[in-house]
Amino acid sequence: xxxxxxRASVTRRPTSRSLRRxxxxxxxxxxxxxxxxFALFTLIPVIAAFVLAFMHWDAYNPPTWAxxxxxxxxxxxxxxxxxxxxxxxxxLGHVPLTLALxxxxxxxxxxxxxxxxxxxxxxxxxxxxxxxxxxxxxxxLFDPINGPINQFLHMIGIANAPGWTASTGWxxxxxxxxxxxxxxxxxxxxxxxxxxxxxxxxxEAAEVDGAGRWQKFWxxxxxxxxxxTFLVLVLLSVSSFKVFDLIFVMTQGGPGRATLVxxxxxxxxxxxxxxxxxxxxISLVLFLIVLVVTVFQFKIQQRRER
Amino acid sequence: xxxxxxxxxxxxETAHTHPSPRPSRRGRRRIRSRLGxxxxxxxxxxxxxxxxxxxxxxxxxxxxxxxxVLTVPIQWVPxxxxxxxxxxxxxxxxxxxxxxxxxxLAIVITFLQVLTGSFAAYGFSKVKFPGRDALxxxxxxTIAVPWQAYMIPxxxxxxxxxxxxxxxxxxxxxxxxxxGVFLMRQYYMTIPDDLNEAARIDGLNDxxxxxxxxxxxxxxxxxxxxxxxxxxxxxxxxxxxxxxSSNNLWTVQIGLRSFIGQYSAQYAMIMTGxxxxxxxxxxxxxxxxxxxxxxxxxSGMKG
Numbered sequence: 141x142x143x144x145x146x147r148a149s150v151t152r153r154p155t156s157r158s159l160r161r162x163x164x165x166x167x168x169x170x171x172x173x174x175x176x177x178f179a180l181f182t183l184i185p186v187i188a189a190f191v192l193a194f195m196h197w198d199a200y201n202p203p204t205w206a207x208x209x210x211x212x213x214x215x216x217x218x219x220x221x222x223x224x225x226x227x228x229x230x231x232l233g234h235v236p237l238t239l240a241l242x243x244x245x246x247x248x249x250x251x252x253x254x255x256x257x258x259x260x261x262x263x264x265x266x267x268x269x270x271x272x273x274x275x276x277x278x279x280x281l282f283d284p285i286n287g288p289i290n291q292f293l294h295m296i297g298i299a300n301a302p303g304w305t306a307s308t309g310w311x312x313x314x315x316x317x318x319x320x321x322x323x324x325x326x327x328x329x330x331x332x333x334x335x336x337x338x339x340x341x342x343x344e345a346a347e348v349d350g351a352g353r354w355q356k357f358w359x360x361x362x363x364x365x366x367x368x369t370f371l372v373l374v375l376l377s378v379s380s381f382k383v384f385d386l387i388f389v390m391t392q393g394g395p396g397r398a399t400l401v402x403x404x405x406x407x408x409x410x411x412x413x414x415x416x417x418x419x420x421x422i423s424l425v426l427f428l429i430v431l432v433v434t435v436f437q438f439k440i441q442q443r444r445e446r
Numbered sequence: 447x448x449x450x451x452x453x454x455x456x457x458x459e460t461a462h463t464h465p466s467p468r469p470s471r472r473g474r475r476r477i478r479s480r481l482g483x484x485x486x487x488x489x490x491x492x493x494x495x496x497x498x499x500x501x502x503x504x505x506x507x508x509x510x511x512x513x514x515v516l517t518v519p520i521q522w523v524p525x526x527x528x529x530x531x532x533x534x535x536x537x538x539x540x541x542x543x544x545x546x547x548x549x550x551l552a553i554v555i556t557f558l559q560v561l562t563g564s565f566a567a568y569g570f571s572k573v574k575f576p577g578r579d580a581l582x583x584x585x586x587x588t589i590a591v592p593w594q595a596y597m598i599p600x601x602x603x604x605x606x607x608x609x610x611x612x613x614x615x616x617x618x619x620x621x622x623x624x625x626g627v628f629l630m631r632q633y634y635m636t637i638p639d640d641l642n643e644a645a646r647i648d649g650l651n652d653x654x655x656x657x658x659x660x661x662x663x664x665x666x667x668x669x670x671x672x673x674x675x676x677x678x679x680x681x682x683x684x685x686x687x688x689x690x691s692s693n694n695l696w697t698v699q700i701g702l703r704s705f706i707g708q709y710s711a712q713y714a715m716i717m718t719g720x721x722x723x724x725x726x727x728x729x730x731x732x733x734x735x736x737x738x739x740x741x742x743x744x745s746g747m748k749g
Contacts, residue, residue, distance in 0.1 A: 177622025
C-alpha cells in the first residue's frame with residue numbers, strides 16, 4: 141500500500157508541476173494582449189505621476205529631484221487656492237442635489253405601470269448625450285438677456301434674474317445645475333437596481349404591522365437602500381472632484397477664474413505650460429482628496445453597519 | 447442586479463400581450479385606481495417634458511433663422527421651418543469628415559477594448575494561476591485613480607514617441623482600459639465552472655472554451671461593454687482636444703466646439719450641428735438601451 145501511494149505521488153509530482161507551469165502560461169496568454177496596453181499606457185503613467193510630483197521638470201529643462209518644493213509652491217499659488225475652493229464648492233452643490241433628485245426619480249419610476257420603461261430610458265438619455273451639445277444648449281438657455289431660463293424667471297416675477305455663465309457669482313451654480321441635470325439619470329439607474337433588489341416580503345410584513353406609506357419609506361426602503369446609497373455617494377463624490385470637461389466646454393474656467401477647477405489647472409500648468417513636475421504635484425493632491433473622501437465614506441458606512 | 451433589465455423587458459412584453467388591465471373586485475375602486483393611474487401618467491409626462499426640455503428647444507432652434515433663436519417670448523415651434531440649416535452645415539464646416547473621424551476612432555477602440563477585455567477577463571476568472579488576484583487588484587486600483595492624475599505622464603510619453611496629433615495615440619490610450627476587463631470578469635464569474643469542465647472533457651482547450659462557449663454565453667455583457675465604450679469614445683472631449691491639433695483629424699465634438707468659437711452668433715446653425723452630433727448616439731441608444739442600463743447596474747461604474 142505505502143509503496144503504491146509513494147509511487148503514485150512520485151509519478152504525479154512532475155506532471156502537476158508541468159500542469160502548473162502550463163496554467164501560468166495559459167493564464168498569461170489570455171491576459172497579455174490587454175495587459176501590455178494597460179501596463180504601458182495606464183499603470184506606468186500612474187506610477188510616473190507619483191514620481192514626477194517630486195521632480196523639477198518642464199518642457200525646457202531636464203528633470204531634477206525637487207523633494208517637496210512643488211508642494212511648498214502649491215501652498216502659495218493663488219490659482220491653486222481658487223481651483224481648490226471651486227472644486228469643493230462644486231462638489232458641495234453637485235453631490236447632494238444629484239443624490240436627492242436621482243433617488244426621487246428612482247422612487248417615482250419604480251412603479252408597476254405599463255410603459256414605465258419608456259420614462260426610465262428617456263430620463264437616462266441626457267447622460268449619454270454628447271457633452272459639447274449639452275454645454276452649447278445650456279449656455280444658450282442660460283443667456284442672461286434673452287435666454288429661456290431668465291425669461292421664465294421674469295415671468296414668475298423675479299426682476300433681477302442672475303447673469304449665470306456671464307457673471308462670476310452665478311457661473312458655478314449654472315454649471316452645477318447643468319451637471320446635475322446630466323448625471324441624475326445615471327444614478328437613478330443605480331437606485332432603481334437597488335430598489336428592485338428589496339424583497340417584497342419586507343413591505344408585506346410592514347403592511348401587516350400597519351405601516352403607512354411614509355413609515356414604509358423610512359423603515360423599509362431607506363435602510364434597505366443603504367448599500368446603493370453608499371455606492372452612489374462614493375461615485376458621485378469622486379466624479380465631482382474629477383470634474384473637468386463639462387465645465388471646460390461651458391465656461392473654460394471663466395469668467396475670470398470663477399469656475400476654474402483642479403483638473404483644469406492640471407491641464408493648464410502641465411500640458412499648456414509644460415510644467416510637468418509642478419502639475420503632477422497638483423494631480424497627486426487631487427488623487428489624495430479623492431482617496432481621503434472615499435476612505436472617509438467607507439469608514440462611516442462601516443460604523444453604521446456595526 | 448439584472449432584475450432591472452429583465453423587468454424592463456418584461457414590462458414591455460406585458461404591455462404588448464395584455465392590453466386591458468385585470469378586472470378588479472369593486473367598480474368604484476377600479477374607477478378610482480384608473481383615475482390615479484391617469485393622474486400618474488400625466489405627472490410622469492410633465493416630468494419627462496421638463497427634463498427633456500433642453501433637447502426640445504435644441505431641435506426647435508435648429509429649424510429657425512439665427513435671429514429667431516433667442517427671442518422674447520420663446521418660440522417653441524418655429525414660425526417657418528428652415529430646413530436649409532441641415533443642408534448648409536456640411537459646407538460651413540467639414541462635418542462629414544468630423545463624423546467619419548469620430549466613427550473610426552469609436553469603432554477601432556470599441557473593437558480592441560471588447561476583444562482584449564473579454565480575452566483577459568477569461569484569464570482572470572477561469573484560469574487559476576499564482577499572482578492572478580494581485581494582478582487583478584492592480585487593474586481595479588487604477589480605475590479608482592482619476593484620469594487627470596496621470597494625463598501628464600501619458601502626454602509626455604506620447605510626445606516622446608512622436609505620436610501626438612495622431613489617432614494612434616488615442617487608440618493606444620483608450621483601447622486597453624481596465625474597465626472593460628472589470629466588467630467582463632464580473633460577468634464571467636457568474637458563469638458556472640462546470641461548463642468549463644464539461645467542455646474540457648469534450649476535448650476543448652481554454653482558447654476553444656473561450657471562443658465557443660464563454661463568448662456566445664456572454665453576449666449581453668459584450669453588448670453592454672461595446673455600447674458603453676462606443677458612446678464614451680464618441681462623446682469624449684478631452685482626449686481628442688489634448689492630442690489632435692490638425693483640423694482634418696478632429697472628431698465631431700472638437701469640430702463643434704471650434705465652430706461655436708468661430709461663429710458664435712449663428713445660433714441656429716450651432717443647434718443644427720448639435721442635433722447631428724447626437725443622432726448617431728440616439729440611434730445606438732434606442733437599439734440597445736437595455737444593455738446600457740444592465741451594464742451600468744452591474745458595474746456601477748462609468749467607462
